[in-house]
Amino acid sequence: MEGNILEMRGISKSFTGVKALSDVNFKVAQGEIHCLIGENGAGKSTLMKVLSGVYPYGTYEGDIIFEGNVQNFNKISDSVKTGIAIIYQELALFPDLSVYENIFAGNEVKKGGIIDWNETIIEARKMLQKVKLNVNPETLIRDLGVGKQQLVEIAKALSKNVKLLILDEPTAALNENDSENLLELLRDLKGQGITSIMISHKLKEVISIADKATVLRDGKTICTLDASKGELSEATIIKNMVGRDIEDIYPKRPDKKIGAPILEVKNWSAYDPQLGRHVAKNIDLQVKKGEIVGIAGLMGSGRTELALSIFGNPKNYKLEGELLVDGKPKTFRHTSDAIRSGIAYVTEDRKGDGLFLIQDIKNNVTAANLKGISSGGLINENEEVQVATGYKSSMYIKASSIEQTVGNLSGGNQQKVSLGKWLFVGPKLLILDEPTRGIDVGAKFEIYTIMNKLISEGMSIIMISSELGEVLGMSDRIYVMAEGKIKGELPIEEADQEKIMKFATQ
Structure with missing residues (x-):
């Protein structure tokens, strides 16, 4: 050189x-x-x-x-x-x-x-x-x-x-x-x-x-x-x-309080007519209150497809099996049904599906719950400003104001806006699909900290991630998928990268 x-x-x-x-x-x-x-x-x-x-x-x-x-x-x-x-x-x-x-x-x-x-x-x-x-x-x-x-x-x-x-x-x-x-x-x-x-x-x-x-x-x-x-x-x-040492990129939760099951799917299958095959097959999965459940697997293993089939089935898969929320059988015909039952989904494609890039932070944060800031069919703009300002602060969103266009934010801050948007819905179960893809280590730490805070407040999280370190660092329990099936379930105490990859390549 x-x-x-x-x-x-x-x-x-x-x-x-x-x-x-x-x-x-x-x-x-x-x-x-x-x-x-x-x-x-x-x-x-x-x-x-x-x-x-x-x-x-x-x-x-x-x-x-x-x-x-x-x-x-x-x-x-x-x-x-x-x-x-x-x-x-x-x-x-x-x-x-x-x-x-x-x-x-x-x-x-x-x-x-x-x-x-x-x-x-x-x-x-x-x-x-x-x-x-x-x-x-x-x-x-x-x-x-x-x-x-x-x-x-x-x-x-x-x-x-x-x-x-x-x-x-x-x-x-x-x-x-x-x-x-x-x-x-x-x-x-x-x-x-x-x-x-x-x-x-x-x-x-x-x-x-x-x-x-x-x-x-x-x-x-x-x-x-x-x-x-x-x-x-x-x-x-x-x-x-x-500008500082991060001793442990995955912050610990000292007081874990895991309760009764929030979500259960039993013998759950999703058939995609366009592909002519099952994208999820015979799935048995459970998420408890106050728990982070990781779903690992290689690309194409069916993780996102499973999440979408649970979250109101927007892809119109042919579904079989049983879905229970708080122990009660549910049938979701639309994503709005899932939202009303306390389930929210943060997509892996924040730019394509998760956000309105040409609109500001304020409009994006309130987009999934306009009823929460409306009265008599009219949006209360003062309340919208208060809500967006609150999430800008609690989500550590770095922006000049809540009126900054989301498309001009960095990837990490866009992800925080997407997360805030779904938290405003008030879910009991949050599905996070690749929550830290394409964002830096500092923003990752902030999102992990937010996740732990939500769990401490009684929420439950399903985290889909391709980063094995992330799955191992944040989960209480891990399911491993391959070819649309769950190949293994591991408590975090028994999980390591070798075991996950063994299941993922079966």
Whole structure:
């Protein structure tokens, strides 16, 4: 690694009076893998949007120096021409176009001003070989899994002769195998001289792949840690990210008071007519008052499908079996029936299904229980403000006000708004589907603390999670699913990662 390919000097950026970046300095050496880390709202994505031209020259203070030259990018295409490519967590592919059409979209192979589709397919195959993706270039994007779509995005960047590749939470939606394949690809690209910047909340990935890692906190540069000097450890990263030591990321509940069953499902099955198979089969499950029940399993094991079948069956599965709340048989024909019975569900897809991104915090928090702030069919705006202000405080939501647009919040704060929205319904049982996906360690700790507080107040929680550490750290009891069935049940005292994975792969 010789010299710096990138320097960002004194970068400051504000939004309506709120400073998102304050005098940030950031250097990346030629040919290294450099991770950018920090809590949600620390300014990581904002800094990369400044670099890539999403926020054009003149809207920020400071200098971008790429390959020794000061750059004034006015749009994304300017940074692309220079050799910088950014891949966001929400992939920017056209699902109904082919792989080769996506790779060369806007960068078509032409002869005499006319697109040469045969040559495009040949070049697409070369790009696919570079990212080690063995698919037919004529395959439609919608027929590929998320992991393969991610590789198509990288192939697209490589087709534009990328020198600096930026990846924003690239493994957030990937399973372990796809995540490891992606990290291995970044190592291969490093061998080819391509420099990478990776934003990630997964500290184990950062430690395994980064040559250096720069920590941002509250829009400021805190430090740059060098792996070659032994500076990249989980404890050091966390301390610099949150400004304090977190001795135990999973806070303990000293006084557990577990009571009678709140929810029981017996011989429960859900058949999906569209897939032509059962997504949940012969499930026996029980949740008691004051208990956190973890549901573990690999992607596709049926965890979310089971939760949705219980929560009013919005997917219209054909259901069989018995469902009891507080010992009484229930039949939910709609999600509103489940809500009235005291069950709430926080979706794994907060942006797609959980929140109204173009509306403010106030409107989102009260959306699931408008009756709670209404009188005579009219919304009491003063009461709505009081409710939203209360949840902003109790959920530790970091925002300028309750009128801030939810789409402009960080992932962790969006998740807290989603959680507050369902708590305002007043549930006795809360189903949390991937409650900390894509959020940083500080926000995770805050959500775990909120969960423990809710349990101490007598609520019950079902927590679906792909993070085994989270399942083991927060649950009282664990069910493990595979192929739509419960393969095992473990009290927390007997559970470990090896036992969970053994059940999950049966």
